[in-house]
Amino acid sequence: MAFSISIVLALATFASTFSTLPPRQSSTVTVDPAKIYQTIDGFGISETFQRANQIHALSPSLQRYALDLLFNRTSGAGFSILRNGIGSSPDSSSDHMVSIQPKNPGGPNAVPKYVWDGNDNSQVWVSTEAVKTYGVDTVYANAWSAPGYMKTNNNDANGGSLCGVSAASCSSGDWKQAYANYLAQYIVYYKDIGVNITHLGFLNEPDLTTSYASMRSNGQQAADFIKVLRPTLDKANLTSVKITCCDAEGWSSQQGMMGALNGVSSMLGTITAHSYTSQPNSPINTPHNVWQTENADLQGPWATAFYSNNGAGEGLNWANKIHTALTTANASAYLYWIGVQGGATNSKLIRISDDKKSVIPSKRLWAFANWSRHVRPGAARIGASGGPSGSRGSAFRDVDKSLAVQVIQGGTVTGTVTVKVNGFVAFAAKAWITDNGHDCDEIVATLTADGTSVSAQVPGRSMVTFVLSPSM
The missing domain is CATH 3.20.20.80 (Glycosidases)
Known part of the structure; x- marks a missing residue:
């Protein structure tokens, strides 16, 4: 009986600890270059x-x-x-x-x-x-x-x-x-x-x-x-x-x-x-x-x-x-x-x-x-939708044809965010983060083998900018 109680207590402690961790979720920001707004x-x-x-x-x-x-x-x-x-x-x-x-x-x-x-x-x-x-x-x-x-x-x-x-x-x-x-x-x-x-x-x-x-x-x-x-x-x-x-x-x-x-x-x-x-x-x-x-x-x-x-x-x-x-x-x-x-x-x-x-x-x-x-200067704002709960997203196409995608996570959700661009194949991708511990610092960004999407970790209370360079 004591053994069973110990297991129950251990499980309860684990559950309590897990519940205090920041929530994590995976989400996708979809960029639509066909939707063109103002020039920057x-x-x-x-x-x-x-x-x-x-x-x-x-x-x-x-x-x-x-x-x-x-x-x-x-x-x-x-x-x-x-x-x-x-x-x-x-x-x-x-x-x-x-x-x-x-x-x-x-x-x-x-x-x-x-x-x-x-x-x-x-x-x-x-x-x-x-x-x-x-x-x-x-x-x-x-x-x-x-x-x-x-x-x-x-x-x-x-x-x-x-x-x-x-x-x-x-x-x-x-x-x-x-x-x-x-x-x-x-x-x-x-x-x-x-x-x-x-x-x-x-x-x-x-x-x-x-x-x-x-x-x-x-x-x-x-x-x-x-x-x-x-x-x-x-x-x-x-x-x-x-x-x-x-x-x-x-x-x-x-x-x-x-x-x-x-x-x-x-x-x-x-x-x-x-x-x-x-x-x-x-x-x-x-x-x-x-x-x-x-x-x-x-x-x-x-x-x-x-x-x-x-x-x-x-x-x-x-x-x-x-x-x-x-x-x-x-x-x-x-x-x-x-x-x-x-x-x-x-x-x-x-x-x-x-x-x-x-x-x-x-x-x-x-x-x-x-x-x-x-x-x-000269970049055009383009369509962007989706993203994790509590976030705001935007996207721009620069004059060199690269894309800059911003994800502002104002909530506490931390997780992997994937940027996918309709009709766009990236040759390279990078990401930069600003939060309490970073000053527009580069972070790991993972580009899929086919160049159709890029992912990076976006913590709560942060801003991450993805930059996707077009294929040659």
């Missing part, structure tokens, strides 16, 4: 408001480490878009972005008095590194405001509108053309040093008045200026520069501006929106590519975990935000607010320590890396 322009960050100065002030070895984390496709995130700030302030006090024409030249029709220091708060240095060292092709120059003397409130901060647009008259005159010339000159300065600005924005959060550089605009006022800006760029031989609009504070706010932009659609290149007041949960009605150009956990205390307690700054949360923007809102790009800076909040992806002796990446960076390293 890339992923990126900014170093505006003198954040570039903070990187530039580091030791040479830390400078390189920080830049590698941002732009290196092997050891970092491999970002493909850099967003720069076009200054409007009269000086560089605090973290202001100084204007290339700090003083009123004498009116909108006066000869311009541009001032170029060749530095632009170290944005020239970061841009040159991004373009010439790391091969970044997309540089987005974005103005938060026109200089104060061009505005109704005579201040580059605290709102105000550009003099000369609808319902914004000024005793000093109509400044639309002068502002267009100003923006074109900024692009020329960068062109002269070998950095081609590909996208130009003249507004930032035009639905918000702030104590720093800001300028109000509705859709009609934006259209008024675009009618001047496009021919100005063309006349300056900047025909390839795409005009963006309007970087509204939230996705739905940008949607609300679109009706008034219909008349200038042919002059626009890209629609841009932020995600602070509303998230990208549906497509914006436009024929143009749409970028999510700014989002961040601005106030949350510095967090480095991929998953802990569903915190706003955790990597898993940002993996999901990007997934939703790409697959539900059909975004063609996703940018975080700041790449590298100091301070104790999650407003950036990478933190400079208070003593300036170390640079610390967060898991938000590595969540981005699982996208940006492998989904390159």
